[in-house]
Amino acid sequence: MKNNWIKRQRLTGYVFVAPNMIGVLVFFILPALFSLVLVFTNWQFGSQSMNFIGVKNITRLFKDPVFYISLKNTLIFLASVPISLMLAFIVAVVLNKSVYFKGLLRVLYFMPYITSGVATAFVWMLLFQPSQGPINGFLRSIGIENPPGWLATTTTSMFAIDIIWIWFMLGYFMIIYLAALQEVPAELQEAAKMDGAGTYKTIRHVMLPMVSPTTFMLLISGLIMTIKTFGIIQAITQGGPGNSTTILSLFVYKTAFSYYEMGYASTISWALFIIIVLITAVQWIGQKKWVHY
Template sequence: MLRKKQRSMTQRNRISGYLFLLPNIIGFAIFVFLPVIASFFLSFMNWNGFGAMKFVGLDNYARLLKDENFKISFMNSIIFTLVSVPFTLFLSLIVAVWLNAGIKFVKWFRTAVFLPYITATIAVAVIWQLLLNPTMGPINGILSSIGFNHPPGWLSSPQWALLSVALVYIWNSIGYYMVLYLAGLQGVPEHLYEAADIDGAGSISKFFHITLPMLSPVIFFTIIIGVINSFKVFDLIFVLTQGGPGRSTQVLVYTIYNVAFKQFDFGYASAMAYILFLLILVFSYLQFRGQKKWVNY
């Protein structure tokens, strides 16, 4: 009798759990899963969003190999990721270690670093547009005052535009990864540092032999998330440069947006989206395969 009551209670709890999850599952199915499946089939079609769909097989994917615009966007996305992710994660880790050291006003500094991440992207972009203005911006004004006769054009220069957007992205993202690293640092057992102190280890030695190995799962997670987020960057590009000047900041997601919603070639845009998906999937797979060599759980 007792077992039956326990089973009944377990079943009720399980049903209650599924009911709580149901709204999220329905939302995921409608707004994520079904569009992903639909876009896969759409990548084999020629469709402008209004008329009848026409099956074209692999033609959309074949077009990618000849599309110079796609190649430039692909390389811009790679360069943006290679620049933004290492600097973002490195600076986030340094800030987290600094804040975790027990400095004064730690709550104020933590809030100040995290605030840009929760600020509206449009507001961030508008502020940085003013700061990076080549003629009236304060950054170039400071550079000119200290002896730089020809300061960079920043967002208006094809050579500097992508780097400028990466700079804004790094500044905007540090707070998010800092919070993750802070959580990881607070989970490092204190007795490890005490044992290292007894052995006479210095701060640098403790950082490389205790902090980094214990943080490796968090670092692994942030690398995966950082790469995915960098390949998905769109809002900053859209507000700051709209892919210009020329095509110097035209990344894959912005190109997908243009092809789909300006040129109304949804089949071709879906093919681009799946190439981006495969690129992220391959990177994530390689990371998961390689984690056994350096991640310590």
């Protein structure tokens, strides 16, 4: 009797999971496996033949200068995550206790994150306009005679993208920091004060360590979120000027849908996957090592 019930329950479990599982199988797992096969082919979109060429795509990747450029650009792009995180922490600490209009301020800081990334990227494109744009207009008015070319010059374009991304992510990080700070016991802060610790010391030695699990989690998830993005860059620079804003994820897109080299594009996309696996591995190992209370 009881065995029968458990058996029936087991089947019910499958019924609950099956619809989603089938979808994940069809739209995630099978395409991923197929992509892995494409790595070893020279298939180009539009051509009828698909030949297995062994590891040629992989050796080509390691010789491709654009791959190294995009790797470097990806690193510059990822550097925006810790910077945004740091600013978000400062904003969250101040908003947490010491301001009026907390609700309003929270909404204002969060606004960039919730609105369409592409739409706001176009606004930044005009703000950064080198000869007449308002940012350089401001810089000239305070006496900087040769303001940077921002998105228009190869040396500064990636940093301009970073500014947009820091601005975009800050609100998201801040919201989560605010939630984490709420869980820091008030007695701890009181105790620090009683021991004569100033504001800075309380933040440095009480709050910062208490939210370190959040910092770590945000850093990892922020890095992964960032490395998968290419929409805003594709929309405003198409990876240019030159290849100066071609990050790895955009390199995959361009190789596949501008040059139609599907095999090679798949190879690059798996390089991206490996980097994500490495970041995740750091998370698994580091969770115990670097997170202190």
